Amino acid sequence: MRRPSEFTSRLVRTAAAAGEMPAVESDLRHAILTGDQPPGTPVPIDEVAAFFGVSAIPVREALKTLFGEGLVEHRPHVGYRVAELTFLEFRELYDVRQALESAALRAAAVAATAADHERIRAAHVALAGTGPAMGDREYAAATRRFHFALIEPSGMHRLIRMYETAWNITEPARPMARVPVHERAGFYTDHEQLVAAYLAADTEALVAASELHYAHLKAAIAEFADDPECFADPA
Known part of the structure; x- marks a missing residue:
């Protein structure tokens, strides 16, 4: 069985009422802002989607929002990771x-x-x-x-x-x-x-x-x- 990535292993899913979609964006944001995900940590979209029990689409949408907030960065052909600053x-x-x-x-x-x-x-x-x-x-x-x-x-x-x-x-x-x-x-x-x-x-x-x-x-x-x-x- 494949071990979860460094990013996914530290994710926390907040409780959602029956029938509600997981709070993917807010949970990802919280994980980054609390320092649970250090700068440079890769964000594996498929693993994150599996963790939340959703398709890759809401994860990508959430990451686009976090990219706009400066919390993650994106590299073509590589993917997303927690933003690093000089x-x-x-x-x-x-x-x-x-x-x-x-x-x-x-x-x-x-x-x-x-x-x-x-x-x-x-x-x-x-x-x-x-x-x-x-x-x-x-x-x-x-x-x-x-x-x-x-x-x-x-x-x-x-x-x-x-x-x-x-x-x-x-x-x-x-x-x-x-x-x-x-x-x-x-x-x-x-x-x-x-x-x-x-x-x-x-x-x-x-x-x-x-x-x-x-x-x-x-x-x-x-x-x-x-x-x-x-x-x-x-x-």
């Missing part, structure tokens, strides 16, 4: 996130309500409470919830979708898994400054804190710029 491409996406986040923060800090402030405090407390014992995936998820809580009050829905896309493309590399715990503590200090400026509606201090935070993120990522398990060879 370090410079990865760094560029952090530049994109920084620019989009700065624009959203300026609008969000002014528009945020008391309920928004409470959500931001809760997200910050949850992130602070993770501690060194928290796994890298849980930490990454908590960080994501915090940053999105900051920008969602902006009401800039198209910008937020672009921000989400830029964030998602970097997820398969699992950057936070490579950042030492002591450096995460420094990020938390950055987050404290972001929250303080946000609650004071001090947009200039808020944007300055965001820029400092991204400088720290980029410096941390540069420490593993040559890691072949994280980034593709630029050649």
Whole structure:
């Protein structure tokens, strides 16, 4: 009996009600975004189709969507695989996130309500409470919830979708898994400054804190710029 591929062996099929089609697209997306499928992992269409109990057609359609989102790449005569980024491409996406986040923060800090402030405090407390014992995936998820809580009050829905896309493309590399715990503590200090400026509606201090935070993120990522398990060879 043929062993399942590396990709298929790590797939999880969400429960579907009787008569419903499997959630092929969302399950594939979830597998990639959670880091279960490392960059460069081939996606065997026929095996994936068999796993979900469908024909190859919905799998191909799902992969076309994920290709448009930058989560997979396609090579003629080879097939699909989880997208790989060079370090410079990865760094560029952090530049994109920084620019989009700065624009959203300026609008969000002014528009945020008391309920928004409470959500931001809760997200910050949850992130602070993770501690060194928290796994890298849980930490990454908590960080994501915090940053999105900051920008969602902006009401800039198209910008937020672009921000989400830029964030998602970097997820398969699992950057936070490579950042030492002591450096995460420094990020938390950055987050404290972001929250303080946000609650004071001090947009200039808020944007300055965001820029400092991204400088720290980029410096941390540069420490593993040559890691072949994280980034593709630029050649």
